[in-house]
Amino acid sequence: MKDETQALKDETQALENGKDFSSSRFSCLLATKDRDFLLSPTGLQVKVSDLDGKVVGLLFAANWYPPCRSFTQMLVGIYEELKSSVSDFEIVYVSSDEDADAFSTYYGHMPWLATPFSDLETKKALNRKYDVEGIPCLIILQPDDSQEDATLGNGVELVYRYGIQAYPFTNQRLEQLQREDRERHENQTLIDLLTNYNRHHVLGHPGPKQVPVASLVGKTIGLYFSAQWCVPGAKFTPKLISIYHKIKQMLAINGKDEEFEIVLVSSDRDQASFDSYFSSMPWLALPFGDPEIKKLARHFDVQGIPCLVILGPDGKTITRHGRSLINLYEENAYPFTKAKVEQLEKQLEEEAKGLPSLVYHQEHRHQLNLVSDGNGGGPFICCVCEEQGSCWAYQCLECGYEVHPKCVKAVNRDSISVTN
Structure with a gap:
């Protein structure tokens, strides 16, 4: 009886909203009593009912947010490739643009459908229904809501992956892809990762030197995903160069029968930018x-750069978080294994016992609290060096400001003069 009562309430609410409860799930979501169509790139109106029987992606995005523009550019290629081979897939853009002109400009680069920018009620209802907290967001709907x-x-995440x-x-389908992923990672070798049918080398210095990938087998390898245009990469690369030399020197001094190498996996947009970046x-x-x-970017699920993936001498993945480990432990992170990281974490725990629980930092007006993963901390971006951090941090409980303990410039409270 309770289910029947709830169903009656749902039907009444749907009718009050001007939507036909008995129609398809897409009409219930995307049509109103005054509008039964969506916009198309050609300017023609497309009936919402045309979506029946299709897999539909609701894209929540906005022109003003760079990650949205980046994701949309990639999604366009995937959409056009899919549409050339299947007919039962569609995307509907739900705009978070600031005004109609921004919507028109952004939508002008999209090949799919859209809800009208003026229909704020549908946008708000969709945001509430799918709990959209950030953009870009892509909600995938199957034609059968049962x-x-x-x-x-x-x-x-699925499109990026x-x-x-x-x-x-x-x-x-996703379970099948995940099984295939596990198999690829379990069976991966350096040769399979870095070569193809007509190339068995990587580039070295001075160019155009060719280094056989086979000569790297048995070494610890860092795959460095970066690009000259990437601002965080411009900051991290000099640090990585320094650490690279220190690791090489450390191995030479210790006389260990180990070798370490890095291979740039570039996202540069043209040959000249690549040449300039690689030459440094x-x-x-x-x-x-x-x-x-x-x-490689898809295999290692690289969703942002710079990213440093570490491979062991056997060609298997040690960690995808090499950048964070370099920031935390510098050359001591080598060889980046789980055992080494656990050892370093224990050392960090001991060192943290000697740190004050509260400090004032000369670049921030509020008191900072020492936190760890277990008491309110976690992965963060240091507000001083703008690099990744984890484990221990000094955090402002009032505004979320966080810094590495090593980046804190402790001062007396009375000497703070910043206005941030």
Whole structure:
């Protein structure tokens, strides 16, 4: 009886909103009593009912936010490739743009459908229904809302991770992809990762020196995903160069039968930028525009750069968090293994016992509290050096300001004069 009463309430509410409860799930979501259509790139109106029987992605994004523009550019390629081979897939843009002109400009680069910018009520209702807290957000809807996986909220992650292979975005398909991922990682070798049918080398210095990938087998390898245009990369690369030389020197002094090398996996936009960026580095690189670059980014789920993936002498992945480990432990992070990281974490715990629980930092007006992963801390970006951090941090409980303990410039409270 309770379910019947709730169903009656839902139907009444739907009718009050001007929507036909008995129609498809897409009409209930995207149509109103005054509008039964969506916008198309050609300017024609497309009936919402045309979505029936299709897998539909609701894209929440805005022109003013750079990550949205970046994701949209990638999504366009995937959408067009899918549409050329299947007919039961569509995307609907739900705008968070600031005004109609911004909407028109942004939507002008999209090949899919959109809700009208003026329909704020539908936008608000969709945001509430799918609990959209950040953009870009891609909600995947199956045509049958009785399916267990009728709604998937992590479309952005799936597109970044699997691209066109994620279609039709069902649990069955994703489980298959995850099994294939596990198998690839379990069986990966350096040769398989870095070579293809017509290239068996990487680039060295001075160019165009060719270094056989086979000569790297048995070494600890860092795959450095970066680009000259990347601002965080411009800050991290000099630090990585310094640490690279220190690790090499440390291995030479210790006389260990170990070797360490880094290979640049570039996202540069042209050959000149790649050449300029690579020339500043002492290590190796995949050729600019090599087809393996996108495959590697997808294989290691690289969603942002710079990123440092560490491979062991056996070619298996040690960690995808090499950048964070370099920031935390510098050359001491080598060889980046779980055992080494646990050892360093214990040392950090001991060192933290000697740190004051409260400090005042000359670049911040509030008191900072010492926190760790277990008491309110976690991964963060240091507000001083702008690099990643984790484990221990000094955190402002009033505004969220966080710094590495090593970046704190402790002062007396009376000497603070900043106005931030």
